[in-house]
Structure formats: C-alpha cells, structure tokens
Amino acid sequence: MTSTSARRLAIVLITVVSVAYTVIGLLYFAFSPTSGVVAAVAMLGVVTTHFLNVRAGLRGERPPLFPLTVVLQAVATFLPDPFLPNGWSGVAAPMLAGTVLVFLPLRWGGPLVGVMVGYMIVSVAYVNPAVALFYGVTVATTGGMIYALVRFMRVTAELEQARAELAEAAVLKERLRISRDLHDGLGRSLTAIALKGDLASRLMERDPVSARGEVSELVQVAREAAQDVRQVARGYRELSLAGEVHRAAALLESSGVGCQVHLADVTLPRRSEEVLAWAVREAVTNVLRHSRATTCTISTSQRAGALHLEVVNDGVPADGGNGQGSGLTGLAERAAQAGGSVEAAATGAGGFRLAMKVPT
Structure with a gap:
C-alpha cells in the first residue's frame, strides 16, 4: 500500500469516527434548547481542534501553536461537563484520547488515557454503571484506533521513503561499480596502447617488421579494451x-x-x-x-x-x-x-x- 492510499484510508476512518461522535453528541443533547446550544458550541471546539491535531499527526508534524491546540481540545472536552447532564465528555473524550496518544510519548499518553477512562467510569457510574463502563471502553478503544491509524500511515510513508532511498542507493552503487570497473579495466589497456604506440613509432624507421608487430599487438589490446567496456556495461566481469x-x-x-x-x-x-x-x-x-x-x-x-x-x-x-x-x-x-x-x-x-x- 502506498503512503497516499494509507493516508486516504486513515483520513476516511478517522473522519467517520469523528462524525459519528459529533452526531451522537448533538442528538443526545438536542432534547433541551439550552443543552443543545452548549453541546453544539462545545462540539465545534472539539471537532476544530481535533481536526487540526489529527491532520498534523497524519503529516508527521505537530499542529500550529502546539501544545495549545491539545490543551484547547481537552478544555472543550471536559469543561462543559457541569453544564451538560449525563457525561458530555463521554462523547468527546474518545477523540481526545487519540490526540493524546499521537502527540505524547506512550509513557505519558498511556497513563493520561487511563486517567480519562477512570474519570468516565467514576463520573457516570452513579447514573448507570453499564453506561459508565461502555464510556470507559470507548475512550480506550477509539483512542487506540486513532493512534494506530496515524502510526500506520506514518510507517507506510517511512517505508516508501526508505524504498526510494534504497533504490537511489542501488543506482549509486551501480554507478560506482561501472566507474571502478572502467578505471581498473581500461587503465591497463590504455596504458599498454600508449606504450606500444610509442614503441611502434620509434621502431617505424629502423625496424619496420618489429613496428608492425607492435601495432598488431596494439590492435589486439584495443579489442580487449572494447570487450572490457561491453562486459562492464552488462555487469559481467569474470x-x-x-x-x-x-x-x-x-x-x-x-x-x-x-x-x-x-x-x-x-x-x-x-x-x-x-x-x-x-x-x-x-x-x-x-x-x-x-x-x-x-x-x-x-x-x-x-x-x-x-x-x-x-x-x-x-x-x-x-x-x-x-x-x-x-x-x-x-x-x-x-x-x-x-x-x-x-x-x-x-x-x-x-x-x-x-x-x-x-x-x-
């Protein structure tokens, strides 16, 4: 899978999850005009900051004004709890858990998500223990899924970059091989050609027979040099x-x-x-x-x-x-x-x- 395909898959899945929680939150608090307005404003803050954070995470970057965007998402997640009954943060916290795991080291992000899970269970347990447990599990699983998708996309991009670098290294290695083989192979032949040509020119007047012999050997060396070049081009040197x-x-x-x-x-x-x-x-x-x-x-x-x-x-x-x-x-x-x-x-x-x- 290419990094582009992985990025699209991660964006689609994270968007689907974010939209699902947004719709659930708005419908859950739509029974009261006051609660509905507060929920809409809070959800706008959650979705906006979550979008900025996750988009930067998918690029392998930190969002602008980091860590302010993470702090704002946390505020939009937990601040409305006193004004919205039955656990508003249970709807928004799963997205925050993903952001925390993406941008914080796991040795810190993991415990923070654990605290969020504990808060969900404690804050809603008095209303319905089963719902409280569901909220806790949802925070952990959704946060883990978002983290896994972002890491999957980043690893895919890194593998594609590594593959491109390996291909470039292979090309460079082949160029070095050709350069080395040409130097080693042709160096002797060209030296021999120069020596024999010089010797033949000196013998041309006083010993034409020997000069012709040197020229014949020069031609043979030149043919061997041509063969060397062909073998280097084919990558075959035995x-x-x-x-x-x-x-x-x-x-x-x-x-x-x-x-x-x-x-x-x-x-x-x-x-x-x-x-x-x-x-x-x-x-x-x-x-x-x-x-x-x-x-x-x-x-x-x-x-x-x-x-x-x-x-x-x-x-x-x-x-x-x-x-x-x-x-x-x-x-x-x-x-x-x-x-x-x-x-x-x-x-x-x-x-x-x-x-x-x-x-x-």
Whole structure:
C-alpha cells in the first residue's frame, strides 16, 4: 500500500469516527434548547481542534501553536461537563484520547488515557454503571484506533521513503561499480596502447617488421579494451588469476620490465580469484604508468587459510607518491567485499610492494 492510499484510508476512518461522535453528541443533547446550544458550541471546539491535531499527526508534524491546540481540545472536552447532564465528555473524550496518544510519548499518553477512562467510569457510574463502563471502553478503544491509524500511515510513508532511498542507493552503487570497473579495466589497456604506440613509432624507421608487430599487438589490446567496456556495461566481469598474471607478464616483458611469476597451486572461490586478478591488473598498470621499474615479481602463497598475493617492483612511483590513488581505493573496496585486505607501500630497497590477502 502506498503512503497516499494509507493516508486516504486513515483520513476516511478517522473522519467517520469523528462524525459519528459529533452526531451522537448533538442528538443526545438536542432534547433541551439550552443543552443543545452548549453541546453544539462545545462540539465545534472539539471537532476544530481535533481536526487540526489529527491532520498534523497524519503529516508527521505537530499542529500550529502546539501544545495549545491539545490543551484547547481537552478544555472543550471536559469543561462543559457541569453544564451538560449525563457525561458530555463521554462523547468527546474518545477523540481526545487519540490526540493524546499521537502527540505524547506512550509513557505519558498511556497513563493520561487511563486517567480519562477512570474519570468516565467514576463520573457516570452513579447514573448507570453499564453506561459508565461502555464510556470507559470507548475512550480506550477509539483512542487506540486513532493512534494506530496515524502510526500506520506514518510507517507506510517511512517505508516508501526508505524504498526510494534504497533504490537511489542501488543506482549509486551501480554507478560506482561501472566507474571502478572502467578505471581498473581500461587503465591497463590504455596504458599498454600508449606504450606500444610509442614503441611502434620509434621502431617505424629502423625496424619496420618489429613496428608492425607492435601495432598488431596494439590492435589486439584495443579489442580487449572494447570487450572490457561491453562486459562492464552488462555487469559481467569474470577474470581468472592465472590468465591475468599471464597477460601482465607478457605486457611487462614487452615494455622492457623483467617479470618473474611464482603462483601457488590453489583452487580459489570465484570471488577471491576475481579480486586477486583485479589486484594484478591494478598493480601492473601502476608499474607501467607511474614507476621506472626494471623488474617485477608476482607471487602467491597460502598461509593460515588465506591466499597472499604480492606484486613487488624495483621502481618507486615516478611522482614520489605513496600509491594511494583511486585505483587502489577501488581495490581495497573489492578486497573488503571478498573478506580480505590490501596494502600498498614503498619498500626499504627503493621499490614498491602491493600485497593482498583473501580467504581460500
């Protein structure tokens, strides 16, 4: 049920109850012109203040001049009792009980409604104990019904707002995923394209055969980049650690960086393997883009129920940074989602080390 439907239902039911008590009160005291006039004036005050209070309650707000409107409704409910025989407040108090429960904390509103029930029973018991009991029960049940309807409407509105916020959060999460995947996926490919294009241009004059080979590899990398973009758009990214390490080693070697690979023979959960593959891709991208490395080592080892990946190179970032860019931030998010962790820092030997740990 939408908040609009809940609001309409609550308004209709509360209006029906209010109109019913208004008609009953006016008919009950219509036998005497004097009592009828007093009852009409009193009922006007009750209905007006009750309308202002409940309308604000349905909106999740407090009425203007609060708590004066609640006090005025209480005055219009109990002040006419000495002038109207046989318990005028028995007709108006049920609506006041609803207002009290809506706007006061239950630890205060509940006891106040209990006092109202007791007053109804005591004030009318001398006339008719059965009627007195009926008045008391009516005050409690009608007040509870009004409170429940208002809360029902408010909870429905809050749930609808929460659903809208969740939908917005899901959209934001998808945007972040696309941004992260594009950065991680295309970063390596675009770096490789730039390197191979630069190398091909330098070889064009003195070694055309090698230049054509570099151009062919450049075209292949560009096709892989296009495939990456399509996979990101579909939300499907399945990487293997071994395949990514193989591509990384080939790219490093072709860029003049010696690469050594030492992989443990371990079967990994799908999520853990993909996160490690992303780590290798990000690390190699940073080696090629941001460092002056000549050697790089990619190794994995299993310890204490976790697989440890290390990518170490002998070149600190060319800009002197600490490696904590947006790519490593996204990598840390991926590791956390897989139940692992990632570290990246310069080594004491003047190199750089990226380490990741994921559960096996």
